[in-house]
Amino acid sequence: GVEEGWYEDALVRLGADGKVISMQSLAQVMLDADRDWALFNASHRQKDPLHLNDIEPVLQDGPFWKRGDLFLSLRHTSEVLLYRPSTREILWTGRGPWLAQHDVDIVDENRIAVFDNHAYDKGMGARVDGTNRVLIYDFRTGQITGPWDRALADLKIETLYEGLQTILPDGSLMVEEENSGRIVFLGPDGSLRAQYLNYT
Secondary structure (H helix, E strand, O other), rough: OOOOOOOOOOEEEEEOOOEEEEEHHHHHHHEEEEEEEOOOOOOOOOOOOOOEEEEEEEEOOOOOOOOOOOEEEHHHEEEEEEEEEOEEEEEEEEEOOOOOEEEEOOOOEEEEEEEEEEEEEEEOOOEEEEOOOOEEEOOOOEEEEOOHHHHHHHHHOOOOOEEEEEEEEOOOEEEEHHHHEEEEOOOOOOOEEEEEEEEO
């Protein structure tokens, strides 16, 4: 019952041989959770209402999630979900302060990192509000911090679309500024360790 060209993202699990083991419609997941509002609006209708852009699988149990759970990044609702495919439950949702985010990573048993594009469109075209951010959400305290905010602002990291972060074992940070073809490595203190620019 939707218009032609409407995007219906799916969660697909593949076996080692590449064959599909299971597939779940993300739109149906939202409907089953009484989240119709995320799909259909009375005005300014969106053919790609969710825009699933990252899936982070949980590989081991922790106090807030279990092995097999999934973190899902939904760009067009500026939302990150913790979803349990085995029971089809949305266990947690964080909507903002990130805007049009890409990439969610598990940092440790209590925390996740979100690459916040910090992008919006007020009718004059999409743009980044200041610079991109890497935000840390702590499930234990409910607090959100941006330990590299100043460093990313100083470097003018401003990818409008895509982009990702990886926190390395020593606490340093790698950021991919996709739209500019730049990769940046920052120390835990925000110091610039290295950067790569792709001019081609």
